Amino acid sequence: MIDGEKRKADILAALQQAEKPISATSFAKKFGVSRQIVVGDVALLRASGERIIATARGYLLERESEKLISKLAVQHTPEQTAEELHTIIEHGGEVIDVVVEHPLYGELVGGLHLVTAQDVDTFVKEAEHLNVTLLSELTAGIHLHTIAYESLADLTKIKQALSEKGILYEEKHHS
Structure with a gap:
């Protein structure tokens, strides 16, 4: 099992590549941890300044828009x-x-x-x-x-x- 720092880095990397939201459940399966652990990881990433948005369909990284x-x-x-x-x-x-x-x-x-x-x-x-x-x-x-x-x-x-x-x-x- 990977440690929390590596897992948070992997979550962030996945969100940077993602076109669509990624659910906490899918991250949990990928890392072999509970959904609640992923929710906590994302909360820590957000608290450290990462612009992660929680939607009903999963997490997204906020991107600058020209719109x-x-x-x-x-x-x-x-x-x-x-x-x-x-x-x-x-x-x-x-x-x-x-x-x-x-x-x-x-x-x-x-x-x-x-x-x-x-x-x-x-x-x-x-x-x-x-x-x-x-x-x-x-x-x-x-x-x-x-x-x-x-x-x-x-x-x-x-x-x-x-x-x-x-x-x-x-x-x-x-x-």
Whole structure:
């Protein structure tokens, strides 16, 4: 069995090469240790300054991106989650995270890192499988998404599509 320092170096090296997230379970099998040991190794790597992101599908190394970044305010029911996320992806966006305002903790951020329609389907299935409460359910469906996109035209298309579906959170104009 390899020691902790070597294992952490191997985890980091694997993440530097990875195109897709790598789960703690797959690292655990590779190194012959428990999943919890891997979670601890990653926590130590993150504490030492490594930019490792934990997603629902596994660990990723944060990479510098040339893409533009914005936050969108949205509101929808839990049943509309897949529709909302697919709409963003279909119109050229990547969903980096979800942010909600919590009365006790302030801003709570959940990393999503959804790039493809398959990523969205996997996320939605996992949420159903785990039977968990979505962060947006803490705030009557109102939340923010940090999204990445190539051009302002993409951002316009994303906002327009979400608005048409009644998902974009907009000022309600009353006359």
